[in-house]
Amino acid sequence: MNDVVDFININRDRYVDELKQYLAIPSISALPEHASDIRRAAQWTADALTAAGMHNVRLIETPGNPVVYGDWLNAPGKPTILFYGHYDVQPVDPLNLWTTPPFEADVRDGEIYARGSADDKGQVFMHIKAVEAHMKKAGHLPLNIKFFIEGEEEVGSVHLDEFVRTHKSELAADVVVISDSPMFDRGIPSICYGLRGLTYFQIDLRGSKSDLHSGSFGGAVANPAFVLAQILTQMKDKSGRIRIPGFYDDVRPLSEAERAEWRKLPFNETRYRKDLGAPRLFGETGYSTLERVWARPTFEVNGLLSGFTGEGAKTVLPAVAMAKVSMRLVPDQDPKKIGDLFEAYLNKLAPKTVELKVTRMHGGKPWMTEFDNKYVRAAGRAIEKGFGKAPVFNREGGSIPVVSTFQEELGLPSVLFGVGLPDENAHAPNEKLDLSNFHNGIIASAFLYEEIANLE
Amino acid sequence: MNDVVDFININRDRYVDELKQYLAIPSISALPEHASDIRRAAQWTADALTAAGMHNVRLIETPGNPVVYGDWLNAPGKPTILFYGHYDVQPVDPLNLWTTPPFEADVRDGEIYARGSADDKGQVFMHIKAVEAHMKKAGHLPLNIKFFIEGEEEVGSVHLDEFVRTHKSELAADVVVISDSPMFDRGIPSICYGLRGLTYFQIDLRGSKSDLHSGSFGGAVANPAFVLAQILTQMKDKSGRIRIPGFYDDVRPLSEAERAEWRKLPFNETRYRKDLGAPRLFGETGYSTLERVWARPTFEVNGLLSGFTGEGAKTVLPAVAMAKVSMRLVPDQDPKKIGDLFEAYLNKLAPKTVELKVTRMHGGKPWMTEFDNKYVRAAGRAIEKGFGKAPVFNREGGSIPVVSTFQEELGLPSVLFGVGLPDENAHAPNEKLDLSNFHNGIIASAFLYEEIANLE
Numbered sequence: 001m002n003d004v005v006d007f008i009n010i011n012r013d014r015y016v017d018e019l020k021q022y023l024a025i026p027s028i029s030a031l032p033e034h035a036s037d038i039r040r041a042a043q044w045t046a047d048a049l050t051a052a053g054m055h056n057v058r059l060i061e062t063p064g065n066p067v068v069y070g071d072w073l074n075a076p077g078k079p080t081i082l083f084y085g086h087y088d089v090q091p092v093d094p095l096n097l098w099t100t101p102p103f104e105a106d107v108r109d110g111e112i113y114a115r116g117s118a119d120d121k122g123q124v125f126m127h128i129k130a131v132e133a134h135m136k137k138a139g140h141l142p143l144n145i146k147f148f149i150e151g152e153e154e155v156g157s158v159h160l161d162e163f164v165r166t167h168k169s170e171l172a173a174d175v176v177v178i179s180d181s182p183m184f185d186r187g188i189p190s191i192c193y194g195l196r197g198l199t200y201f202q203i204d205l206r207g208s209k210s211d212l213h214s215g216s217f218g219g220a221v222a223n224p225a226f227v228l229a230q231i232l233t234q235m236k237d238k239s240g241r242i243r244i245p246g247f248y249d250d251v252r253p254l255s256e257a258e259r260a261e262w263r264k265l266p267f268n269e270t271r272y273r274k275d276l277g278a279p280r281l282f283g284e285t286g287y288s289t290l291e292r293v294w295a296r297p298t299f300e301v302n303g304l305l306s307g308f309t310g311e312g313a314k315t316v317l318p319a320v321a322m323a324k325v326s327m328r329l330v331p332d333q334d335p336k337k338i339g340d341l342f343e344a345y346l347n348k349l350a351p352k353t354v355e356l357k358v359t360r361m362h363g364g365k366p367w368m369t370e371f372d373n374k375y376v377r378a379a380g381r382a383i384e385k386g387f388g389k390a391p392v393f394n395r396e397g398g399s400i401p402v403v404s405t406f407q408e409e410l411g412l413p414s415v416l417f418g419v420g421l422p423d424e425n426a427h428a429p430n431e432k433l434d435l436s437n438f439h440n441g442i443i444a445s446a447f448l449y450e451e452i453a454n455l456e
Numbered sequence: 457m458n459d460v461v462d463f464i465n466i467n468r469d470r471y472v473d474e475l476k477q478y479l480a481i482p483s484i485s486a487l488p489e490h491a492s493d494i495r496r497a498a499q500w501t502a503d504a505l506t507a508a509g510m511h512n513v514r515l516i517e518t519p520g521n522p523v524v525y526g527d528w529l530n531a532p533g534k535p536t537i538l539f540y541g542h543y544d545v546q547p548v549d550p551l552n553l554w555t556t557p558p559f560e561a562d563v564r565d566g567e568i569y570a571r572g573s574a575d576d577k578g579q580v581f582m583h584i585k586a587v588e589a590h591m592k593k594a595g596h597l598p599l600n601i602k603f604f605i606e607g608e609e610e611v612g613s614v615h616l617d618e619f620v621r622t623h624k625s626e627l628a629a630d631v632v633v634i635s636d637s638p639m640f641d642r643g644i645p646s647i648c649y650g651l652r653g654l655t656y657f658q659i660d661l662r663g664s665k666s667d668l669h670s671g672s673f674g675g676a677v678a679n680p681a682f683v684l685a686q687i688l689t690q691m692k693d694k695s696g697r698i699r700i701p702g703f704y705d706d707v708r709p710l711s712e713a714e715r716a717e718w719r720k721l722p723f724n725e726t727r728y729r730k731d732l733g734a735p736r737l738f739g740e741t742g743y744s745t746l747e748r749v750w751a752r753p754t755f756e757v758n759g760l761l762s763g764f765t766g767e768g769a770k771t772v773l774p775a776v777a778m779a780k781v782s783m784r785l786v787p788d789q790d791p792k793k794i795g796d797l798f799e800a801y802l803n804k805l806a807p808k809t810v811e812l813k814v815t816r817m818h819g820g821k822p823w824m825t826e827f828d829n830k831y832v833r834a835a836g837r838a839i840e841k842g843f844g845k846a847p848v849f850n851r852e853g854g855s856i857p858v859v860s861t862f863q864e865e866l867g868l869p870s871v872l873f874g875v876g877l878p879d880e881n882a883h884a885p886n887e888k889l890d891l892s893n894f895h896n897g898i899i900a901s902a903f904l905y906e907e908i909a910n911l912e
Contacts, residue, residue, distance in 0.1 A: 030769065090770060093766070097666060156769060182672065196671060200771070207735075208732045208734045210884045213853075213884065214784065214883070215852070215853045215854025215855050216638065216878065216882065217853065219739045219754045219784070220737055220738075221732060223757055226688060226689075226691075226692065226756070228685070228760070229684070229688035229760075230685075230689050232682060233682075236682065276677060277664050279663075279809060279810060280678070281676055282677055282678040282807075283675045283676055292675035293672070293674070296675055298675045300670045300674050301774070302773070302774070303772070303774070304685075304761060306759060306760040307758050308758055308780060309761040310486070310487065311486070312486035313612060313758075313782070314486055314547055314610075314758060314780070314883070315883060316758050316883055316884070317756055318757070318759070324764060328670065328674050328675070351738075353734070361769040397669075397671045397674060397675065422672065427668070427670070427770070427771060428668060428772070429667065
């Protein structure tokens with residue numbers, strides 16, 4: 001392993017240069033106009049796997065964006081890792097808030113700024129470079145590995161469940177490794193053992209056939225923007241508790257033991273608040289901030305649009321109003337069931353003065369594992385070798401729906417080892433990745449294969 | 457007058473051709489990028505006045521858009537009309553809902569479709585053509601007239617009060633004539649004796665310094681889009697009554713006599729609802745639709761914007777949320793006082809989890825006159841001659857703030873004689889003006905000067 005680590009250290013700058021090329025491709029899966037960029041990013045990923053010495057590298061078509069596959073299976077008797085990541089990225093608006101263009105990676109103060117740097121191209125590339133280092137120095141890997149890099153994670157991995165179901169034998173493995181989550185804090189590497197799920201909707205209300213003059217007609221008809229506000233308001237009470245009937249029925253209560261563990265974590269609420277630039281923190285009464293984010297479900301408005309939104313004043317009574325809303329779910333909530341409860345409640349709330357259209361966008365199940373399984377422990381040792389520090393164990397507020405799918409369809413445990421930081425601005429302007437974490441992550445990944453290979 | 461009417465009838469097609477040129481200028485006062493179009497529209501208006509035989513025609517600069525002035529004062533001993541109108545127009549978004557381009561006037565089924573056709577270029581042009589007919593056929597007007605056409609009506613006539621105050625002697629007259637309101641219904645000409653006032657605001661909330669990942673941070677901070685919904689909801693109760701403390705204190709109650717008059721008007725609520733394309737009508741409990749629109753104040757959301765509003769799903773927790781809101785006011789509410797009450801209530805409602813910024817955009821006072829004054833009666837006779845039918849007397853839900861200014865600063869009564877229709881789509885896509893009303897309006901305007909000239 002010394003040779004491998006030396007190789008990684010020597011190639012540090014090259015890795016950054018290559019990563020910049022990867023980050024230059026605007027592979028935004030949410031926007032149809034980027035379809036060709038999606039394909040370019042898939043091909044770039046495939047080429048990088050080939051260059052790293054992987055076999056059977058190819059794009060596998062789906063009804064949506066292609067999956068990139070590559071493997072190295074020449075270690076008979078050794079475990080097989082299924083590495084999962086994604087090459088698609090979030091949209092970049094509002095573009096004017098980016099300090100440097102989102103697809104021209106810029107290194108400042110040891111961080112690389114670009115859309116996809118942390119979520120998830122940088123972390124995918126970290127593993128590609130770790131296998132490359134093994135292949136270059138040892139000529140082989142200590143275990144078997146299958147790379148499975150998808151292009152629809154940021155739009156809810158809509159075709160992934162079906163793909164996994166129909167490719168069970170090709171994806172067969174012993175453990176899934178995913179690097180698509182932040183570490184607990186700068187200098188505090190972590191392993192994530194729980195994720196929230198998601199269900200996402202668009203609500204469209206129509207109050208009239210076209211926009212009306214708010215003077216001539218104001219007072220005579222319902223204002224869909226106001227009705228939308230009324231409906232949204234009824235989704236949560238003042239204490240932050242969600243009012244959808246039945247919403248909490250399947251929520252697994254936090255154990256006192258887990259709450260006690262989390263209280264020990266070095267979490268600085270004041271710094272957290274300042275990093276976010278929030279006047280105050282706010283969340284469900286009766287829970288700490290970490291508990292709210294990791295173990296409690298949410299109802300969020302992701303977008304609002306109605307009427308006149310330009311500069312100045314226009315006295316319009318809008319014909320339509322739109323909201324994008326989503327709920328983060330925790331074990332054992334089911335996105336389908338929660339989505340049904342939400343739709344039923346929404347239909348009950350919507351007055352007959354407006355036409356309601358509900359569109360279910362996507363969803364994913366929450367996930368949780370035991371953190372004392374052997375793979376998690378192996379990852380802990382690898383991280384300690386890469387970062388010089390034992391990891392903490394945490395949950396994450398985000399969603400990686402495929403983790404549940406791997407558990408249910410392939411019977412596989414997952415190890416979630418992420419090297420982003422909580423302030424990495426995933427899904428926001430000025431997304432970034434700390435380059436020393438990226439570098440230590442390559443070393444830790446290289447050790448991870450070794451540690452898992454040596455499990456009896 | 458027979459010669460004048462013949463001339464108007466003969467020139468019918470020419471008027472439409474000329475109006476099309478006027479409507480081709482996108483003089484949108486709300487959008488700074490149309491500044492040069494504003495100036496072009498002002499100059500076009502001035503040229504039309506000159507061509508009609510008016511004197512002293514010029515653009516008078518203001519701190520904003522220029523006022524177009526022109527007069528004819530060669531009828532000593534006769535009354536002087538101050539004609540007020542505006543050459544600016546509303547924005548055109550959403551552009552995709554226009555059947556034909558908003559600035560390429562299109563005649564279909566006897567209506568001319570274009571932004572500004574009804575509000576207010578078409579109605580301004582109607583008077584320019586009426587004086588032209590008098591000048592061409594008689595060589596003079598039966599009375600004195602001053603044209604005063606402004607370019608900021610659609611942005612709240614922000615510089616007009618000051619202009620009127622500082623140009624009192626130039627604007628001195630006996631009566632103001634305004635054609636900037638719809639008639640009661642197709643085939644039912646009307647004279648408007650009351651207008652609502654307006655106060656307009658933009659509300660900006662900020663919950664964090666940048667957009668956040670709704671998974672990683674959802675539950676920890678207030679969502680400004682949700683807080684905005686909560687705040688807006690508290691502005692009105694379920695019965696449509698506004699909850700701003702003190703809001704109704706100065707509202708003049710509707711008299712039983714006025715309510716009885718309005719009940720006699722040929723108002724078809726079912727057709728009205730269908731024309732608007734509204735699933736149901738809705739308004740303040742205890743009032744009829746006409747009462748709600750003409751004599752009761754409103755609180756309306758004119759625009760909403762927050763987070764991700766594009767196609768697809770983006771799991772963003774928005775940093776900011778914006779609403780444009782406005783209140784229509786009735787006698788004797790004062791926009792300044794109501795604005796202060798609104799701001800105080802807003803500041804009380806906004807939680808400390810968000811930063812609140814309130815911007816007061818513009819406002820105007822409500823107005824009401826006695827409808828049995830001699831000018832109103834003269835207008836009634838003129839309308840009967842132009843349309844072959846005596847007018848009804850109504851109020852209007854919209855606002856023409858300058859009417860109050862003329863009353864207060866110049867001591868002048870106003871005659872509001874509009875020829876638009878309630879479904880003319882002022883402030884909405886597919887704005888239009890009925891060409892027979894336009895034509896009859898030119899004849900009625902020509903008679904109006906005659907009738908006012910003959911008042912003892």
